[in-house]
Amino acid sequence: xxxxxxxxxxxxxxxxxxxxxxxxxxxxxxxxxxxxxxxxxxxxxxxxxxxxxxxxxxxxxxxxxxxxxxxxxxxxxxxxxxxxxxxxxxxxxxxxxxxxxxxxxxxxxxxxxxxxxxxxxxxxxxxxxxxxxxxxxxxxxxxxxxxxxxxxxxxxxxxxxxxxxxxxxxxxxxxxxxxxxxxxxxxxxxxxxxxxxxxxxxxxxxxxxxxxxxxxxxxxxxxxxxxxxxxxxxxxxxxxxxxxxxxxxxx
Amino acid sequence: xxxxxxxxxxxxxxxxxxxxxxxxxxxxxxxxxxxxxxxxxxxxxxxxxxxxxxxxxxxxxxxxxxxxxxxxxxxxxxxxxxxxxxxxxxxxxxxxxxxxxxxxxxxxxxxxxxxxxxxxxxxxxxxxxxxxxxxxxxxxxxxxxxxxxxxxxxxxxxxxxxxxxxxxxxxxxxxxxxxxxxxxxxxxxxxxxxxxxxxxxxxxxxxxxxxxxxxxxxxxxxxxxxxxxxxxxxxxxxxxxxxxxxxxxxxxxxxxxxxxxxxxxxxxxxxxxxxxxxxxxxxxxxxxxxxxxxxxxxxxxxxxxxxxxxxxxxxxxxxxxxxxxxxxxxxxxxxxxxxxxxxxxxxxxxxxxxxxxxxxxxxxxxxxxxxxxxxxxxxxxxxxxxxxxxxxxxxxxxxxxxxxxxxxxxxxxxxxxxxxxxxxxxxxxxxxxxxxxxxxxxxxx
Numbered sequence: 001x002x003x004x005x006x007x008x009x010x011x012x013x014x015x016x017x018x019x020x021x022x023x024x025x026x027x028x029x030x031x032x033x034x035x036x037x038x039x040x041x042x043x044x045x046x047x048x049x050x051x052x053x054x055x056x057x058x059x060x061x062x063x064x065x066x067x068x069x070x071x072x073x074x075x076x077x078x079x080x081x082x083x084x085x086x087x088x089x090x091x092x093x094x095x096x097x098x099x100x101x102x103x104x105x106x107x108x109x110x111x112x113x114x115x116x117x118x119x120x121x122x123x124x125x126x127x128x129x130x131x132x133x134x135x136x137x138x139x140x141x142x143x144x145x146x147x148x149x150x151x152x153x154x155x156x157x158x159x160x161x162x163x164x165x166x167x168x169x170x171x172x173x174x175x176x177x178x179x180x181x182x183x184x185x186x187x188x189x190x191x192x193x194x195x196x197x198x199x200x201x202x203x204x205x206x207x208x209x210x211x212x213x214x215x216x217x218x219x220x221x222x223x224x225x226x227x228x229x230x231x232x233x234x235x236x237x238x239x240x241x242x243x244x245x246x247x248x249x250x251x
Numbered sequence: 252x253x254x255x256x257x258x259x260x261x262x263x264x265x266x267x268x269x270x271x272x273x274x275x276x277x278x279x280x281x282x283x284x285x286x287x288x289x290x291x292x293x294x295x296x297x298x299x300x301x302x303x304x305x306x307x308x309x310x311x312x313x314x315x316x317x318x319x320x321x322x323x324x325x326x327x328x329x330x331x332x333x334x335x336x337x338x339x340x341x342x343x344x345x346x347x348x349x350x351x352x353x354x355x356x357x358x359x360x361x362x363x364x365x366x367x368x369x370x371x372x373x374x375x376x377x378x379x380x381x382x383x384x385x386x387x388x389x390x391x392x393x394x395x396x397x398x399x400x401x402x403x404x405x406x407x408x409x410x411x412x413x414x415x416x417x418x419x420x421x422x423x424x425x426x427x428x429x430x431x432x433x434x435x436x437x438x439x440x441x442x443x444x445x446x447x448x449x450x451x452x453x454x455x456x457x458x459x460x461x462x463x464x465x466x467x468x469x470x471x472x473x474x475x476x477x478x479x480x481x482x483x484x485x486x487x488x489x490x491x492x493x494x495x496x497x498x499x500x501x502x503x504x505x506x507x508x509x510x511x512x513x514x515x516x517x518x519x520x521x522x523x524x525x526x527x528x529x530x531x532x533x534x535x536x537x538x539x540x541x542x543x544x545x546x547x548x549x550x551x552x553x554x555x556x557x558x559x560x561x562x563x564x565x566x567x568x569x570x571x572x573x574x575x576x577x578x579x580x581x582x583x584x585x586x587x588x589x590x591x592x593x594x595x596x597x598x599x600x601x602x603x604x605x606x607x608x609x610x611x612x613x614x615x616x617x618x619x620x621x622x623x624x625x626x627x628x629x630x631x632x633x634x635x636x637x638x639x640x641x642x643x644x645x646x647x648x649x650x651x652x653x654x655x656x657x658x659x660x661x662x663x664x665x666x667x668x669x670x671x672x673x674x675x676x677x678x679x680x681x682x683x684x685x686x687x688x689x690x691x692x693x694x695x696x
Contacts, residue, residue: 012645012649013678015684015685015686016652016653016680016681017678018681019683019684019687019688022685022689023685023688040642040686042642043640043641043642044639044645046636048635049632049636051612051615052589052619052632053612053617053618053620053624054624054632054633055619056619057633057635060640061639061640089612137592137593137594137595137596138595141594141596141598141599142595148595148596150273150551152277152279152282152283153283179596180592180596182553183592184591184594185592186589187589187590187591187593188671189670191554191558191589192671192673192674193674194256194557194558194590198554198592199675201262226678227671227675227677228674228676230675231674231675231676
């Protein structure tokens with residue numbers, strides 16, 4: 001409920017490369033009446049290490065995360081994969097820490113938080129542009145922000161539900177909308193050719209819709225796709241869904 | 252990497268199969284419940300595997316089937332060879348069996364003067380090319396019809412340049428017919444072994460297992476210990492899932508039940524462990540034994556479709572192959588378990604709900620713990636985690652990187668050692684970090 005104390009977790013690369021995504025998250029939470037704090041001393045959640053099997057390296061980062069984010073009602077972050085790491089992979093490191101039990105149950109990806117906790121009628125913003133949405137894997141399949149195309153359950157998608165509340169937006173579905181973009185953390189360095197091929201395919205599918213914007217809910221996917229788009233002089237603009245909802249997309 | 256790696260047609264061919272699977276699965280209202288049931292049946296059976304295997308053996312023997320037990324690939328091959336030798340078999344027709352691939356049965360028998368003809372069309376193509384299958388259901392998916400035409404021209408004498416699939420299939424059919432007619436024995440795999448009945452089921456689309464076993468009096472079936480299911484009522488759950496997951500068909504064209512030898516003939520089942528007990532004993536990866544070899548995880552895997560089956564270090568490629576390969580030779584499987592973005596699509600398509608991407612996640616941990624990671628990478632992770640562990644050091648790390656990207660000339664910044672930068676622009680550092688913007692904002696009244 002509004003008035004709750006929310007700690008903002010801004011993953012390290014978002015802090016440096018995409019501060020606008022962080023600001024959009026902050027703007028949204030405050031707009032709906034949350035008391036937001038950005039705990040100083042926060043750093044990486046450990047995902048790149050945990051996903052690579054380097055658990056000895058991930059453990060102190062998980063412990064640090066729990067120390068930093070204890071004592072809040074909610075932790076909210078604009079990164080699905082970091083949130084998935086905190087919620088799904090921290091047990092071996094901090095599983096018996098009671099502070100973690102609270103964090104595990106109350107750490108949200110920002111769109112998930114808006115959809116499930118805030119539940120606004122409207123965002124009071126308009127975005128008169130065409131947008132195609134990349135369904136980032138960890139948000140979709142780990143946080144279950146939607147039903148992925150493999151699963152034969154009634155369709156829902158929390159991110160699209162939110163975007164539909166934006167005035168003037170025109171959503172265009174791309175082919176293979178929930179196929180991985182090829183970032184995959186350290187995979188992008190381990191297997192650069194395959195990673196790039198996947199990224200080009202994603203850009204091709206997005207551009208085939210002739211949408212102006214390629215939106216996503218994991219800045220890491222967008223960092224990878226933007227890197228390829230810039231190298232290949234592709235026109236499509238990458239944007240985080242939170243920026244659209246906050247009305248802070250720069251022209 | 253395989254020759255088909257990064258080829259758009261390879262990706263599209265497999266994606267097409269994935270879409271067929273989606274359409275077929277969507278016609279079954281209770282699809283997700285079927286998957287759940289299949290997973291539970293497998294979990295139950297694996298927890299009492301000895302009981303069900305012995306029950307299968309008892310009932311099979313009662314039906315007149317001769318049951319053999321093989322601890323490993325060598326023992327399996329020796330048993331098969333022994334049976335063939337007793338019958339003076341010179342030529343065997345074999346339908347698809349990943350287990351015989353795993354055991355290296357073909358080269359073993361061929362070295363002992365027994366001719367082995369793979370009768371599944373795709374398998375026959377890769378056999379004529381002297382290479383392993385690149386996919387467990389679509390063994391020759393890495394080849395284009397022109398390549399098959401060239402191969403058939405050289406080996407089967409087809410018209411030069413005629414790559415018409417109907418023509419090529421017709422010739423292959425004729426060619427295989429001759430072998431079916433002259434074979435002395437048939438070898439098949441086993442898709443499901445039903446403990447209560449002592450019968451086993453072989454699924455094919457080409458009828459090659461049926462023709463092979465019908466034309467000969469000696470049938471040997473190779474079966475992994477994980478193929479047993481308790482009773483017939485469970486079979487339908489798996490057959491409904493198998494063909495839909497594999498190729499998008501409602502059921503395999505042939506779903507043949509073998510219960511007893513034909514009059515005057517012999518029917519043998521060789522039950523093989525070959526490392527499976529070890530997988531069963533490994534908590535985080537035991538579910539790998541729930542695999543029914545449908546290949547759906549390969550078709551959906553974005554990296555399999557772009558790297559090709561021959562790029563994997565184990566005979567079974569893709570997500571399930573990476574996990575199975577890791578349990579056999581973890582050190583060698585390094586490239587496979589890391590050729591994965593952990594996107595999770597495989598776990599969602601798997602008809603028995605194997606937690607495939609979590610298995611690869613788990614294997615990476617063991618891989619690092621056992622010291623298999625190359626020292627350079629190990630050092631990079633250590634240094635990276637040490638830098639990021641402290642907010643001050645993290646600031647210094649990102650700050651230094653920011654100035655490096657500003658000051659270094661492009662040719663240094665995009666030196667080939669910058670793997671990211673070979674195909675991608677580096678992300679741009681914003682003028683101010685979020686932390687800075689937040690601080691400035693709160694300082695304002």
